[in-house]
Amino acid sequence: MIELYILLIASIGAGIVAVEIKDLLASAISLGIVGFSVAIIFILVQAPDLAIVQIVVEVLTVIIFVAVILKTTHIDTTLENKMEVRDYLTKGVFVIFGIFFLIFSISALKELPEFGKPIMKIASHYLAKGFEEIKAANQVAAVILDFRGYDTLGEATVLFTSVIGVLTILRKIGKKK
Amino acid sequence: MSSFELLIILPIIFGFLGYLVSFLRNEFYFLGAILNFHYAVRIFFISRKTEVIRKTFGIFNFGVDKLSGFVLLFISLFTLLILIYSIRYLKYYEKKKEYFYYLLLIGSISCGIVLANNIITLMIFWGILLSLIFGFFQYTTKNNSEDAFIKSIFILGLSDFLLILGFALLFVSYGNIPLNLKISLNNNLNILAYILITIGCFAKAGAIPLHSWIPEISKVMPASTMAFIPASLDKLLGIYLLLKVSYYLFDLNTNFTLKNYLMIVGSITILAAVLMALIQKEAMKLLSFHAVSQVGYMVLGIGTGVPIGVAGSLFHMLNNTLYKTSLFLTTGQVEFWTKETRIEKLGGLAVNMPITFTSFLISALAISGIPPLNGFFSKRMIYQGVIYLYKEGNYLFLLYLLAAMFGSVLTLASFLKLTHSIFLGDRPKEYEKIKEVNFSLWFPSSLLAFLCILFGILAIPLPLKGLIYPSLPFKIEEIGFWQPTLAFILIILGIGIGFVIYMWGAIQKIEKREIFIGGESLKEEERHFSGDQFYSPIKEAPLLSKGFEFGEEGSFDFYNYLKTILGTISLLFKKVIDFILEIIYQTIVYFSxxxxxxxxxxxxxxxxxxxxxxxxxxxxxxxxxxx
Amino acid sequence: MVPYLCCIILFLIGIYAILTKRNLIKIAIGFCLLEYAVNLFFALIGYKKDALAPIYTNVSQSKNFVDPIPQALVLTAIVIGLGTTALLLSVAVRIYEKYKTLDIKEIKRLKE
Amino acid sequence: MNYLPLFTALPLLGAFLTPLLSKIWERLSDIIGSIITTFLLILSIYSIFLLPIFGDLYVYEIGKWPIRPIPLGIVFTFDSLSLLMVLAINLLSFACAVYSINYLDNYTARWKFWTLFLLLIAGLNGVAITGDLFNLFVFIEISAISSYALVAFGVEKEDLEASFKYQVIGEVGGLTILLAIALIYAKTSTLNMADIANTFLNENKGTLFWFIISLLTFGFLIKSALFPFHFWLPDAHSQAPAPISAILSGIFIKTLGVYTLFRLIFNVFGLNRNNAPHYFNLLLILGILSIIITSFITLKQENYKRLLAYSTISQIGYIFVGLGLSNFFGIIGALTLIFAHALSKGLLFLTAGSVEREAGTLDINELTLLKKRMSFYGLVYTLGALSLAGIPPFLGFFPKLFLILGAIKEKMLGLAIILGIFSILTLAYLLKITNKVFTNKEGEEVKENSLSAISFLFLVFLIFIFGIFYFNYLQPNLINKASEVVIRGIEYARLVLMK
Incomplete structure (x- = not known):
């Protein structure tokens, strides 16, 4: 599984670049790198459906980012400003938060089942039943369309909501004078 | 439907009709109040005949005993009288439809409070009354008066909350109990609950240190509101509840300290408020301080725990509502024509308004405790109660007695000033053409003044044996009636001092000299002397040393010493009490x-x-x- | 354990961007990182060593599959993430039109 | 009760239909919106009578996937606590929908409003009835995303700013919740809440357990805007259109923050004062802090809606005090307050909308100088304010009473006094508006709009009627049963899985 670790570290590195780089276009591209590494990780962990969706969504996300950056500005001018006391405070709080979060999550993650050995309490029933009852070859499709179909309705609704939301927000005039 | 529901519901319904139908408005309102009174009288007579009647609607439980029957009768009577008065008095008032509706609602909800027979019912009706009073105040304020409004809401709301908290404590430990269990005040929780409830009662009735909303609103409310809320209704309710809690729900006689707590509050209230009243220059405010001062007597009487004292305090509550309402109403009558309540601007109206003057004078004498008017009897009973403490070995009684008597003297003094400056003395020229007010205006106050005389002369057969004694849960022993007691002597002494002060004022008035201002002699009509300067030195004498300066001017006579001492005490009270009062309010303002x-x-x-x-x-x- | 921890680190990078960056677009990028971190974490949970993707290729195949449920959930979560990112960015564009800046510290008309 | 999915399906249907039908005639969206909210209201009232027949718990298995022996599909669990929330949501959303019909004349793009409004309602109803953890998250996101868009509905400078800040903070909360759900799934390998509860029952409560609880608490406290997570609320709630402010303040934060926390903490994780005193003390302290701090801030507010928004935070503080006390009285107080605050705060925000329409401003100082009389709004506002401050006979009195009783029961007299004093302070700052905006005005009387009057009178009627019949009807039939659900705690799992 060495490639998994490489990809994880690559995505972390690309993430840092995306956050810290001054050119916003470059940072959107770095974000794309993170997204694609995530997609490849999905393939590595035997989730091809996820990888496909992730790639589609990633392309869309990058396109949206690029569109927004082109519409606004592509240099992060805020990085040029001098550090104020407030910024040091923010960084300090982040460091404190990060340390505690890491410590607690390490000790919490130890109590999880080991990586690569999921419990699969419900899932084993799905796998046992899935093919016979639903006649679906793809079990993920069976889950999203049948067992947990309501979530998929919710997913579609979220997408619909955000489309309407974006349309609402992009109106030029909201209030009648 | 029995009288219980009808008593509460009919005024609400008729009030609503009046609110909707504009051309029959006054008739509907009047009908509502009359019906309320009718059923109150019926319930009153029922309560005379039988022991206790209860009615239950869900968690609500109403009951009437002799005490609540009698309080109910008077609440309803006052609602009716003040409605009659205000229909004329507020004829040109902009928001009178809301005003009258609120008035009726308050009347009927107060009846509900008096009829309430368990904790939840009482709490709910008490809260409804609070919200109604807020609404009422909103519709009656004269002009933009945010401070007074917010302050009164703050004090009333806070104390009502504490009252509800007190009942909530009881609810947690005893459940939804009826109000006549005579729980003994031994454990800490009960004592705490009792104190919290008394705080609510004090604010309603207006005892120090929760009195300050009354003088505060007196500046911005019309006379009818003042006569209705602080003078009659809240006294009846506050003292009724205090009595009910002290001798029915709890048994105050089981806790010596709490009795003293009540008596101390009472004494301080008597003295401090009357001292504040002495230096007021505005008739309404002066009256409102007296309204506070008189509460002191009632609290003191209840605190004695002696049957005669408690009976006296109940009687005093009744008397006080009679004469104090009458005083507010008559002052309102004066204001109706003159548009003026500052004492210095008024004078000599006795000739113009004889009926008003007579009612005012009778009420003023009654509040000062002059025999044979009713105020004398009730105060005397309270004195007797206080003196009786001697037998129980409570030697603080002397302090309470002194405070009460001193208060009585000062009340007389301040009312002489008020009577003189409004109705006697020089009449300003612009008031020469003033006529007596309309029947519907003078009728309520005259009726009340008449009741003052009636209850004074026929004190024993009528109010005492008819109303007061049966209402109380103890057997009242008469402590000799015309015995020359210490109390009586002190009263005479009080009248004497009052008379001296009055004469001093009168001499000042008669003495007329030419006045030169800037070398010119003042015209006769500009030389208006008024009684408001009687005690003004008290206000100007913040400290003893300062007082001695006055003493030098007046060559160290007795009166000036008195003035100085009073000045110091009153200043002390003004500073200390006002400080304590303001401190909660101000702290929160400061914090915010x-x-x-x-x-x-x-x-x-x-x-x-x-x-x-x-x-x-x-x-x-x-x-x-x-x- | 270590892959999980990498997800937590990615999560922290996202938090870092949201917390310390002043550019609206950087904040949106931070959100994307947060979403990736959580999605990745979810997907890793379902991974089973030496198992296959949960797709039947023939009937007699052995049933050693990875957990399909997290995959289904992540599918939903990815789409939700896209929706929120799009909405956030559209607001950012409108803010740029109105305020002529992307600096979050300049955007402070609502205070107290 | 197999109509249960309709609670989300009806508004979703409406939301999908609105864009299509409004192309024919724009006003059709008003009709769809109001008809659907009316139907939802009827359904939720009908459920009050139907639920006891099913033994106060109905489990709906979506797609007929059985819950026994192992919960394969998503289930809706509808018990008395859900009923209380659904009732509050639909009462308020009905009033707001009726109110919006005329109010929307001020805005463009009527159909977008209605679509988002119905999505918001669908999300809220879904949160209240779902019995599946991930489904809960999906519904939270639906309602949250539609609320982000609705806050910015006016697309003015301030609206966008408020919406952006709200989104950033809200999504941090949302993603934390998702992370916690992932951890829960990793640990239990199930998503059904009852099943999770059963699994956790037998586990020892180590770091992972508390880590999950902290993440969830963090996320839900952000959603419920408890101090110190409240910063987004004054901006978002004061900038949204009035009916949306009413829903956000009245029911949104309580469904997404408080109800979910109630459900997860008590029913799923089985915490109570005995086994986790520090957790409840934490909530109690945060509740007290939010009451105190926001009351002080509110006193000096000069903007009508901002003042109301801040007051919401302190009321949330009251709810959390009840949650933190977590004894019988405290829970009853908190649940009643959820209900009472929904109605009265909704009412107050709706009056704000009408005042803004008449006056064109919400600055209290400018409104003081306004030469218009709005006595009807004034009356309605004052009634709502009295209820909110806890003056009987209105509904708002009882939660305050029960919270005080709860504090006394826990022997915290100081807390009882704080609750009371700040309740009076609530009255002081709310009546500041009455005094400055509505009373003692000259000028012409504003003419009343019949539809908004209907929604005002509807809410006033509810506040009054529920107040009068609190002990006779509301408490025994709704609140007590809902509090039983909470107090029974982990028993929930057994009941759901037995159905």
């Missing part, structure tokens, strides 16, 4: 000013600041929950 503005800085508009606080929050949550 400084602390609040500091906190508002946190809402800086910058997202990263918000996120910083939020992430500090999660770090704290993690630390608390995991470690």
């Amino acid at each position: 000013e400084t602390f609040g503005s500091l906190l508002r800085k946190f809402q800086s508009g910058i997202l990263s600041d918000y996120l910083v606080v939020i992430f500090i929050g999660i770090v704290i949550i993690l630390l608390i929950l995991i470690l």
Whole structure:
């Protein structure tokens, strides 16, 4: 599984670049790198459906980012400003938060089942039943369309909501004078 | 439907009809009040005949005993009288439809309070009354008067909350109990509940240190509101509840300290408020301070725990509502024509308004405790109760007695001043053509003044044996009636001092000299002397040393010493009491000013600041929950 | 354990961007990183060593599959993430039109 | 009760239909919106009578996937606590929908409003009835995303700013919740809440357990805007259109923050004062802090809606005090307050909308100088304010009473006094508006709009009627049963899985 670790570290590195780089276009591209590494990780962990969706969504996300950056500005001018006391405070709080979060999550993650050995309490029933009852070859499709179909309705609704939301927000005039 | 529901519901329904139908408005309102009175009389007579009647509707439980029957009768009577009065008095008032509706609602809900027979019912009706009073105040304020309004809401709301908290304590430990269990005041929780409830009663009735809303609103409310809320209704309710809680729900005689607590509050109220009243220059405010001072007697009487004292205090409550309402109403009558309540601007109206003057004078004499008017009897009974404490070995009684008697003297003094400056003395020229007010205006106050005389002359057969004694849960022993007691002597002494002071004032008035201002002689009509300067030196004498200066001017006579001492005490009270009062209110204002503005800085508009606080929050949550 | 921890680190990078960056687009990028981190974490949970993707290729195949449920959930979560990112960015564009800046510290008309 | 999915399906249907039908005639969206909210209201009232027949718990298995022996599909669990929330949501959303019909004349793009409004309602109803953890998250996101868009509905400078800040903070909360759900799934390998509860029952409560609880608490406290996570609320709630402010303040934060926390903490994780005193003390302290601090801030507010928004935070503080006390009285107080605050704060925000329409401003100082009389709004506002401050006979009195009783029961007299004093302070700052905006005005009387009058009178009627019949009807039939659900705690799992 060495490639998994490489990809994880690559995505972390690309993430840092995306956050810290001054050119916003470059940072959107770095974000794309993170997204694609995530997609490849999905393939590595035997989730091809996820990888496909992730790639589609990633392309869309990058396109949206690029569109927004082109519409606004592509240099992060805020990085040029001098550090104020407030910024040091923010960084300090982040460091404190990060340390505690890491410590607690390490000790919490130890109590999880080991990586690569999921419990699969419900899932084993799905796998046992899935093919016979639903006649679906793809079990993920069976889950999203049948067992947990309501979530998929919710997913579609979220997408619909955000489309309407974006349309609402992009109106030029909201209030009648 | 029995009288119980009809008593409460009919005024609400007729009031609503009146609110809707404009051309029959006064008739509907009047009908509502009359019906309320009718059923109150019926319930009163029922309560005379039988022991206790109860009616239950769900969790609501109403009951009437002899005490509540009698209070109910008077609440309803006052609602009716003040409605009659205000229909004329507020004829040109803009928002009178709301005003009258609120008036009727308050009347009927107060009946509900008196009829309430368990904790929940009482709490709910008490709260409804609070909200109605807020509404009422909103519709009756004269002009933009935010401070007085907010302050009165604050004090009333806070104390009513404490009252409800007190009942809530009882609810937690005893459940929804009826109000006549005579729980003994031995454990701490009960004592706490009792104290919290008394705080509510004090604020309603207006005892120090929760009195200040009454003088405060007196500046901005019309006379009819003052006569209705602080003078009659809240006295009846506050003292009724105090009595009910002290001798029916709890048994005050089981706790010696609490008795003294009540008596101390009572004594301080008597003295401090009357001292404040002495230096007022505005008739309404002066009256409102007296309204506070008289509460002291009632609280003192209830605190004695002696049957005669408690009976006296109940009688005093009745008397006080009679004459104090009458005083507010007559002052309102004067204001109706003159549009003026500042004492210095008034004078000599006795000739113009004889009926008003007579009612005012009778009520003023009654409040000062002059025999044979009713105020004398009730105060005397309270004195007797206080003196009786001697037998129980409570030697503080002397202090209470002195406070009460001194208060009585000063009441007389201040009413001489008021009577003189409004109705006697020089009449300003512009008031020469003033006529007597309309029947519907003078009728209520005259009726009340008549009741003052009636209850004074026929005190024993009528009010005492008819109303007061049966209402109380103890057997009242008569302590000799015309015995020359210490009390009587002191009363005479009081009249004497009052008379001396009056004469002093009268001499000042007669003495007329030419006045030169800037070398010119003042015209006769500009030389208007008024009684308001009687006690003004008291106000100007903040400290004893300062008082001696006055003493020098007046060659160290007795009166000036008195003035100086009074000045010091009154200043002390003004400073200390006002300080205590304001301190809660001001602290919160201060906190919201400084602390609040500091906190508002946190809402800086910058997202990263918000996120910083939020992430500090999660770090704290993690630390608390995991470690 | 280590892959999980990498997800947590990615999560922290996202938090870092949201917390300390002043540019609206950087904040949106931070959100994307947060979403990736959580999605990745979810997907890793379902991974089973030496198992196949949960797709039947023939009937007699052995049933040693990875957990399909997290995959289904992540599918939903990815789409939800896209929706929120799009909405956030559209607001950012409008803010740029109105305020002529992307600096979050300049955008402080609402305070106290 | 197999109509249960309709609670979300009806508004979703409406939301999908609105864009299509409004192309024919724009006003059709008003009709769809109001008809659907009316139907939802009827359904939720009908459920009050139907639920006891099913033994106060109805489990709906979506797609007929059985819950026994192992919960394969998503289930809706509808018990008395959900009923209380659904009732509050639909009562308020009905009033707001009726109110919006005329109010929307001020805005463009009527159909977008209605679509988002119905999505918001669908999300809220879904949160209240779902019995599946991930489904809960999906519904939270639906309602949250539609609320982000609705806050910015006016697309003015301030609206966008408020919406952005709200989104950033809200999504941090949302993603934390998702992370916690992932951890829960990794640990239990199930998503059904009852099943999770059963699994956790037998586990020892180590770091992972508390880590999950902290993440969830963090997320839900952000959603419920408790101090110190409240910063987004004054901006978002004061900038949204009035009916949306009413829903956000009245029911949104309580469904997404408080109800979910109630459900997860008590029913799923089985915490109570005995086994986790520090957790409840934490909530109690945060509740007290939010009451105190926001009351002080509120006193100096000069903007009508901002003042109301801040007051919401302190009322949330009251709810959390009840949650933190977590004894019988405290829970009853908190649940009643959820209900009472929904109605009265909704009412107050709706009056704000009408005042803004008449006056064109919400600055209290400018409103003081306004030469218009709005006595009807004034009356309605004052009634709502009295209820909110806890003056009987209105509904708002009882929660305050029960919270005080709860504090006394826990022997915290100081807390009882704080609750009371700040309740009076609530009255003081709310009546500041009455005094400055509505009373003692000259000028012409504003003419009343019949539809908004209907929604005002509807809410006033509810506040009054529920107040009068609190002990006779509301408490025994709704609140007590809902509090039983909370107090029974982990018993919930057994009941759901037995159905």
